Amino acid sequence: MQIELRQSTSLLRVGMAPISAIFAALVLCSVLIMWAGVPVLEAYALLFKGAFGSAFALKETFTRSIPLIFTGLAVAVAFRSKFYNIGAEGQLYAGALAAVYFGTGLVSLPAYLMLPFLLLVGALAGGLLLLVPVLLKTRLKVDEVVTTLLLNFVILLVVSYLIEGPWRDPMAMGWPQTASIIDEGVLPTLMAKGRLHAGLIVAVLASILIWAVMRFTVLGYEIKAVGFNAKAAEFSGVNVNRTVIFTALISGGLAGMAGVSEVAGLKGYLTLDLSPGFGYTGVAVAMLAQLHPLAVIPAALFLSAVYVGADSMSRAVNIPTYIADVLVGVSVLAILVSVMLTQYRIKWRK
Amino acid sequence: MSDLLDILLTAGFWAATVRIVSPLIFGTLGELICERAGVLNLGIEGIMTVGAMCGWMWVYQGGDLWGGVIFAASMGALFGLLHASFTVYLGLSQHVTGIGITLFASSLSYFVYRMLLPSATTPPKIAPFQNLEIPVLSDIPLIGEALFNQSPLTYLALLCVPVVWYVLHRTPIGLAVRMAGENPVAVEAQGIDVLAVRTGAVMVGSALMAVGGAFITMSWFDAFYFGMVNGRGWICVALVIFASWKPGKALLGAFLFAGLEAMQVRAQQSAGAFIPYQFFLMLPYVMSILAMIIMARRAQYPQALLVPFRRGERV
16 A cells, blocks of 8 residues: 655545545444434434524524634644644633633623623633643643643633632522623624524634634744744744744634633533533534634534534434534544545555 | 641552552553554543443443453454554544544444443443452552452553563564654664554554553443543553653552542542642642653653654655
């Protein structure tokens, strides 16, 4: 078996990569559906209907995609410079902590200032949390994957302590949760019915902004240069460490905004189950988007549809909801292969 | 301070330390073998979950305990093969593949568990490994009870340390594994198949990780819970760095770590009134980060770690 670099890659092939990966993932997971004794096409039809079949379903899918757009962007930006931030989950909670700290009455501004302010402090909190692993990486060469992963567990315990202890809402009938964000800090809903909130607009704007930064600015160019070949970038005068630190601040900030948007747009307060692993799913989103900031939006929508659809499917037929997580995991592996096939060809002859 | 001494002088503390250390030893050795061959295996967290589920499920379905361990190990090896196909044969990103394997392996475990036990609300228990008392030695005060009256899997873990050391450092196979992680071109020049060596190492390493997971369900909690591996895999990855990729130091690191963890459980009981329990639970993760910082300057990564090898390609 020989692996050969292709001379050129057509845009069609790049565009087909995620589609074929998703197709492969759906085919592979159909084995599990057959095992559950449900006709495969019927199960996927139910999943599709659960995600897109009604106005309510559509709104849920879009609502769920908001944090995934943010965490997907966070991962995409970081992976572009080969900074492997797997800590979006923790940074999301850091952002949420900042939002409830400043948003539950400590600061009171008119809504048009309050919302940007909360997003800003949330982004700062997420960025600051990621500053620890990135400084450890640039100063001491400590592997960032392990530190970001371990910090996820630490932050969750900090949240657990705060909502059971000093930040617990005394009015919550003993439930471990914080007080609610003041009205000025609540992201307004977009439609009369349903939970879809203005976080979607912020997320889409963030995608466009990140795309513009990557496409048109020196920083964006440097981030990509460091990712392609850090040594070459260093030789041509890029300050690699500084670039990686900036990347980390942006990445952590985006993940932090996911936390703000979940608290201020959806829940209103902070609990331990704010995120069912949005940070980890962000890796899948970014990979499916091939790290492209604008492609993050459809990728997030797709995975959000998988989760929303799988919930509704498992209510209708007897398939555990974990099928959604399996699909996400398989898609990460499948996209790796399909992207590789856009750049290389495999020759089976020796 | 005297509280601390009290803790150190109870046999229960040492027994707990040895119990906590067992999965860490399996996981750390497994990761160490993979990395020595040049492959970072971030699938460890998921592979441990697979091991935990498979070993437990085997026994729950009526199989015997050792059969469960072998089943868990082979399932681990299978996921290792998947990881190796991606990272060794296709040369894909070891980071992303590992995360993908973890997502896939743990969710698949939960899926299978739910399929086979759709309505279990309280996780059912199995009859776990019984402690095996080694005569005479187990009568030594304090450490006798802890070291010589333990689950057979713990003995297996402790036995694995010298075996892995011997194979890695004193046999031709071990040399090939280590060279594959340092200088694969040289291995190729010797007419040894680098890709096969790396694949083998990742499979053996993953099998060990899965046995570590199986220990948690078959010799500790007796049941399978969701999220029960709880970051132990990541801690093992940190321990490998702490151990500078040496099996002996891995044992030492794992013991230090398990000792601190056993102590924090006991300290929670005495100091729990002043210090919230979450801070005790944080300790293992914070300790892992600290361990990596301490060893950072001295860390001597295998030279070819993370570097895919393509036959005939110039480096």
